[in-house]
Amino acid sequence: MNDLDRTVAELARMIRDGSTTPTTLVEQSVVRIDDLADLAAFVSVDRDGALAAAAHAESELATGLDRGPLHGLPVAVKDNIDVAGQHTRAGSVLLGDRPATDDATVVTRLRQRGAVIVGRTNMHELAWGGTTDNPHTGRARNPWDRERVPAGSSGGSGIAVAAGMVVAALGTDTGGSVRLPASVNGVSGLRPTIGRVSNAGVVPLAWTMDTVGPLARTAADAALVHDAIAGWDRRDRTTRREPVHPAWPNLPPDGGAEMLSGLRIGIIADYALVGNQPDVASAVRAALDTLAEAGASIEEITVPGVDELVDAQLVVDAVEPSAMHIDLLRTRPRDYGDDVRTHLEIGLRYTGVEYVQAQRFRAWFRDGLLAAMRHLDVLVTPTLPFTALPHGAESVELDGRSTSLTAANMRYTAIGSMAGFPGLSVPVGLDRDGLPVGMLITGRAFDETTVLRVGHAYQAVTEHHRLLPPV
Amino acid sequence: MNDLDRTVAELARMIRDGSTTPTTLVEQSVVRIDDLADLAAFVSVDRDGALAAAAHAESELATGLDRGPLHGLPVAVKDNIDVAGQHTRAGSVLLGDRPATDDATVVTRLRQRGAVIVGRTNMHELAWGGTTDNPHTGRARNPWDRERVPAGSSGGSGIAVAAGMVVAALGTDTGGSVRLPASVNGVSGLRPTIGRVSNAGVVPLAWTMDTVGPLARTAADAALVHDAIAGWDRRDRTTRREPVHPAWPNLPPDGGAEMLSGLRIGIIADYALVGNQPDVASAVRAALDTLAEAGASIEEITVPGVDELVDAQLVVDAVEPSAMHIDLLRTRPRDYGDDVRTHLEIGLRYTGVEYVQAQRFRAWFRDGLLAAMRHLDVLVTPTLPFTALPHGAESVELDGRSTSLTAANMRYTAIGSMAGFPGLSVPVGLDRDGLPVGMLITGRAFDETTVLRVGHAYQAVTEHHRLLPPV
Numbered sequence: 023m024n025d026l027d028r029t030v031a032e033l034a035r036m037i038r039d040g041s042t043t044p045t046t047l048v049e050q051s052v053v054r055i056d057d058l059a060d061l062a063a064f065v066s067v068d069r070d071g072a073l074a075a076a077a078h079a080e081s082e083l084a085t086g087l088d089r090g091p092l093h094g095l096p097v098a099v100k101d102n103i104d105v106a107g108q109h110t111r112a113g114s115v116l117l118g119d120r121p122a123t124d125d126a127t128v129v130t131r132l133r134q135r136g137a138v139i140v141g142r143t144n145m146h147e148l149a150w151g152g153t154t155d156n157p158h159t160g161r162a163r164n165p166w167d168r169e170r171v172p173a174g175s176s177g178g179s180g181i182a183v184a185a186g187m188v189v190a191a192l193g194t195d196t197g198g199s200v201r202l203p204a205s206v207n208g209v210s211g212l213r214p215t216i217g218r219v220s221n222a223g224v225v226p227l228a229w230t231m232d233t234v235g236p237l238a239r240t241a242a243d244a245a246l247v248h249d250a251i252a253g254w255d256r257r258d259r260t261t262r263r264e265p266v267h268p269a270w271p272n273l274p275p276d277g278g279a280e281m282l283s284g285l286r287i288g289i290i291a292d293y294a295l296v297g298n299q300p301d302v303a304s305a306v307r308a309a310l311d312t313l314a315e316a317g318a319s320i321e322e323i324t325v326p327g328v329d330e331l332v333d334a335q336l337v338v339d340a341v342e343p344s345a346m347h348i349d350l351l352r353t354r355p356r357d358y359g360d361d362v363r364t365h366l367e368i369g370l371r372y373t374g375v376e377y378v379q380a381q382r383f384r385a386w387f388r389d390g391l392l393a394a395m396r397h398l399d400v401l402v403t404p405t406l407p408f409t410a411l412p413h414g415a416e417s418v419e420l421d422g423r424s425t426s427l428t429a430a431n432m433r434y435t436a437i438g439s440m441a442g443f444p445g446l447s448v449p450v451g452l453d454r455d456g457l458p459v460g461m462l463i464t465g466r467a468f469d470e471t472t473v474l475r476v477g478h479a480y481q482a483v484t485e486h487h488r489l490l491p492p493v
Numbered sequence: 494m495n496d497l498d499r500t501v502a503e504l505a506r507m508i509r510d511g512s513t514t515p516t517t518l519v520e521q522s523v524v525r526i527d528d529l530a531d532l533a534a535f536v537s538v539d540r541d542g543a544l545a546a547a548a549h550a551e552s553e554l555a556t557g558l559d560r561g562p563l564h565g566l567p568v569a570v571k572d573n574i575d576v577a578g579q580h581t582r583a584g585s586v587l588l589g590d591r592p593a594t595d596d597a598t599v600v601t602r603l604r605q606r607g608a609v610i611v612g613r614t615n616m617h618e619l620a621w622g623g624t625t626d627n628p629h630t631g632r633a634r635n636p637w638d639r640e641r642v643p644a645g646s647s648g649g650s651g652i653a654v655a656a657g658m659v660v661a662a663l664g665t666d667t668g669g670s671v672r673l674p675a676s677v678n679g680v681s682g683l684r685p686t687i688g689r690v691s692n693a694g695v696v697p698l699a700w701t702m703d704t705v706g707p708l709a710r711t712a713a714d715a716a717l718v719h720d721a722i723a724g725w726d727r728r729d730r731t732t733r734r735e736p737v738h739p740a741w742p743n744l745p746p747d748g749g750a751e752m753l754s755g756l757r758i759g760i761i762a763d764y765a766l767v768g769n770q771p772d773v774a775s776a777v778r779a780a781l782d783t784l785a786e787a788g789a790s791i792e793e794i795t796v797p798g799v800d801e802l803v804d805a806q807l808v809v810d811a812v813e814p815s816a817m818h819i820d821l822l823r824t825r826p827r828d829y830g831d832d833v834r835t836h837l838e839i840g841l842r843y844t845g846v847e848y849v850q851a852q853r854f855r856a857w858f859r860d861g862l863l864a865a866m867r868h869l870d871v872l873v874t875p876t877l878p879f880t881a882l883p884h885g886a887e888s889v890e891l892d893g894r895s896t897s898l899t900a901a902n903m904r905y906t907a908i909g910s911m912a913g914f915p916g917l918s919v920p921v922g923l924d925r926d927g928l929p930v931g932m933l934i935t936g937r938a939f940d941e942t943t944v945l946r947v948g949h950a951y952q953a954v955t956e957h958h959r960l961l962p963p964v
Contacts, residue, residue, distance in 0.1 A: 229853065259860060341845035345853065348846055374812035374848035375819055375841055382700065382816065389730065 676931025
């Protein structure tokens with residue numbers, strides 16, 4: 023077994039009992055990334071820097087300085103996150119002329135916990151898309167089926183965890199870019215609340231929706247990374263001072279199912295389980311049955327505006343990146359991939375009034391969702407209506423209509439993105455083609471703890487998160 | 494002397510020593526409004542309701558229930574603020590088909606302090622403009638010179654206080670609509686921090702900039718009204734939970750100048766005192782000299798982006814109202830006044846990207862202003878580059894160029910509107926034509942207390958706020 027297929031808790035134990043070392047793990051990581059280079063999960067690997075950090079972690083641990091479970095473990099960051107001395111290209115040829123002078127705050131915080139940054143993961147160009155089929159850095163491939171997409175935009179981070187290249191990776195999520203690759207690669211991925219995690223040192227896409235979040239093998243591992251990176255940051259004034267309640271101490275490594283007793287789960291009537299691939303619907307239904315058997319109550323709720331949500335998100339998600347890129351779009355249009363340039367050009371066409379109406383709809387939707395969730399702990403939906411799509415698919419059949427991939431991707435993730443609420447995707451089984459299905463657990467603002475605990479409790483009574491891709 | 498030319502503290506004392514009564518004051522108010530009907534300050538007067546409220550206040554006071562200085566005093570509210578049972582028309586023929594069922598939160602809170610709502614004040618149609626020359630409710634006139642505008646959009650509230658019709662009035666301020674009429678009518682007007690005062694029950698204009706604020710004879714009186722209306726409101730989720738520190742107990746009725754000792758005042762180099770009418774510049778300079786003589790230090794600062802600020806505000810201020818009105822604008826365009834329809838049609842033409850860029854500029858400007866004010870208590874500018882303009886003026890000479898009235902009006906008020914910071918306009922003298930000049934004191938977010946204390950201290954050592962218009 024590849025050690026990096028293990029969980030953080032397992033590896034932390036192995037380091038401390040001498041059965042492995044940070045250096046060994048980094049070397050395994052680098053070899054694994056190299057062996058599976060055809061997946062195009064990484065855009066760069068910092069072998070020397072990672073080995074030096076691993077050696078430093080070992081010397082710290084040897085002298086009794088223990089930074090916690092992540093200490094000495096190899097992790098990766100998406101290519102839109104600053105690491106001092108590295109080029110932050112965000113999967114584009116337009117950015118990163120000079121190396122970053124400072125670490126992003128999230129990188130600083132990971133290093134404070136002793137994590138070792140092994141490399142930068144491939145992403146959809148500029149994070150504007152959901153396939154990670156990048157014209158500059160290569161077509162990323164799903165480790166469960168190389169002919170299918172790893173989703174995006176944090177596709178490389180999803181692959182890197184799924185294929186055991188690293189134990190965890192950071193992604194960014196604007197409209198679903200952490201949760202979608204978590205779903206189709208069969209790993210656990212958390213989008214935190216807007217304002218919970220610093221965006222300082224992260225290339226922006228849509229400034230009212232961008233978040234940084236972890237992809238990891240389990241909800242408990244994602245919780246550990248989230249605990250490390252979350253909280254107010256003076257470098258990002260949009261971060262909030264709401265206290266971070268670390269999820270980790272509340273996640274017993276081999277238990278937690280007891281917390282499902284009395285848990286109140288909402289599902290959206292006539293929405294959440296309709297129009298999906300049959301295997302997606304049945305896997306999520308089975309997961310809900312599992313949660314109910316463990317004592318959770320499932321309640322159908324109505325969320326006003328949920329059917330118009332994606333249309334509104336498409337406006338916000340289109341206009342904000344175009345505002346960011348308008349100058350480069352005018353001076354260097356040929357340096358964008360065709361799909362991204364088209365998206366950005368569409369974003370130029372919306373009126374200010376359409377944008378304001380979308381933002382007002384968003385505020386109204388959030389209030390309605392909050393009211394609908396008042397008596398609930400979390401909301402459960404599929405993460406996606408489908409499993410990994412073949413490369414090149416630009417639209418998908420949804421509710422009997424051909425729907426653009428962008429809109430179809432956001433069907434469920436839009437709920438958290440537009441409300442600003444946290445959401446965790448966890449694997450709930452495989453479809454008939456052996457491709458992972460994801461379930462999305464959405465919580466209230468700043469309540470990542472409950473979301474993570476539900477994911478952990480589910481994983482305490484199921485095995486889906488232990489399945490590995492056939493690479 | 495008209496009793497309503499007195500301050501709240503004076504009238505409160507007179508009520509309690511028996512030299513006047515709430516009923517007497519309400520009757521004086523109604524007579525005064527009627528006598529000066531040509532000023533078109535009010536759109537409706539609720540004589541019966543006000544007399545009943547005055548009688549109720551008297552009976553409460555007689556039984557020892559004292560709600561504080563505002564108890565039994567006649568006040569007015571702008572026509573865009575709900576009063577249960579009255580039509581909220583916002584100076585338009587498009588709204589208010591049915592009477593409001595509930596009081597706006599600010600009205601509820603005024604009533605809790607015992608204030609008596611006498612009537613609704615005239616305003617620029619839908620609050621989209623700065624003249625209060627309203628095609629539906631009449632051309633409001635400046636009490637210092639009937640041939641000049643009372644500014645706007647809360648022009649009626651400014652007149653009502655200046656001409657002694659009420660002791661205080663509520664206005665709303667999006668781009669300057671409380672501070673501008675305060676300036677040209679020679680009264681004190683406060684725009685609170687965004688999120689400080691509830692907008693529940695107030696007709697929106699621009700949802701990211703709208704605030705409710707008081708106009709009153711003095712800073713101390715404005716403080717009393719602000720203390721009454723400020724604070725979190727469950728009916729308006731944009732209100733913040735920052736604690737309200739009542740300014741009033743810290744404003745000694747006949748003193749306060751001692752607080753100027755050590756006060757740090759910023760002025761903006763090459764901006765604040767350039768390009769104004771000479772009398773405006775010299776009155777504000779004299780006021781700064783007065784503050785310096787009393788012990789304040791004056792420091793020239795640089796605020797990045799201040800020269801581009803109005804352009805950005807014009808985008809936000811145009812797009813948001815158009816988003817609000819787009820349906821009515823399509824179905825009933827002829828029911829808007831020509832100027833407002835034109836403004837709203839212009840708002841339709843901006844792109845989403847332009848709007849987002851303006852909002853991003855705004856966030857950047859706010860951060861820069863906060864940094865520039867780090868070692869300061871307040872920032873001082875004129876409120877307006879000019880005194881009251883003649884009716885019909887659509888542009889004004891500014892910095893040697895003809896500038897639209899809308900842009901010229903916002904020259905200084907944009908600072909607080911765009912940053913979301915509180916600002917108080919206080920009278921600092923008359924120009925050669927006998928028209929009031931206003932000085933704008935802008936503070937940091939949620940620090941209305943300092944802004945009000947500076948205004949009060951200035952008024953403790955000067956007499957300009959005692960000047961009355963020659964009506």
